[in-house]
Amino acid sequence: MGKVKKTRKNTYNYSVNRKKLKRRAKKKDAPRIACDEIRNAWDERKSVATNLADMGLAADPNKAFPIHADTGTSSEQKLVRKPYVVQGLKASASLPSKKTMGISSDMVFYVRHMVENYGEDYKAMARDEQNYYQDTPKQIQRKVNLYRRHHPNEYKALLTPRTNQ
Structure with missing residues (x-):
């Protein structure tokens, strides 16, 4: 004869703050932004597209530089609220690379x-x-x-x- 399997009933843990757990999990799951300039200017309350538009960067390169010429020529300039991000990116890109990869x-x-x-x-x-x-x-x-x-x-x-x- 086989043994009877005992199951434990799931109980609610009242001592855990669920709101705090959800906030920690959300922060943990968010991707780490490696670029210092973008990370410092990032606003958690805004969407990715809005954040990048504020910095003067493109979220979708296909929309920023369309291949086909549109019939309506509306040159709509978006307001760049954080121009220092692009300036910082240009400055860091112009610095010489310190990495010497490939040689042990x-x-x-x-x-x-x-x-x-x-x-x-x-x-x-x-x-x-x-x-x-x-x-x-x-x-x-x-x-x-x-x-x-x-x-x-x-x-x-x-x-x-x-x-x-």
Whole structure:
């Protein structure tokens, strides 16, 4: 014979503030805005389209720049209430990027070793004992070119012959 399954009745928890729980859940589910300028100017009480229109940004690029020319030429200019957002975005976009993606410290060490010892002789680099992953000359050349793009001054310094004094 099988056992009788006991079920517990759901009871209402009176000690929990439901309004506060709903507010927390709504705030938690809202997406995090990564851009500082937009996040600081965002108003939670307004819709996405209204917020972006106030900042001078477009919610729908197809409506902002239509492909087909409309027959009625009504150049309706919307009021930009927060122009500092667009100015801040332009200023941050004009700054140089600080990221150097694509190069690990191990690869930098590997490429420096190869270029210091062999210059630009990729076939000799492929035969080097520090070529643990058995890269082909073409693969080594790609790694060297990547290093050259990210660190041009250091690469030039590696290629110049050192004079003993």
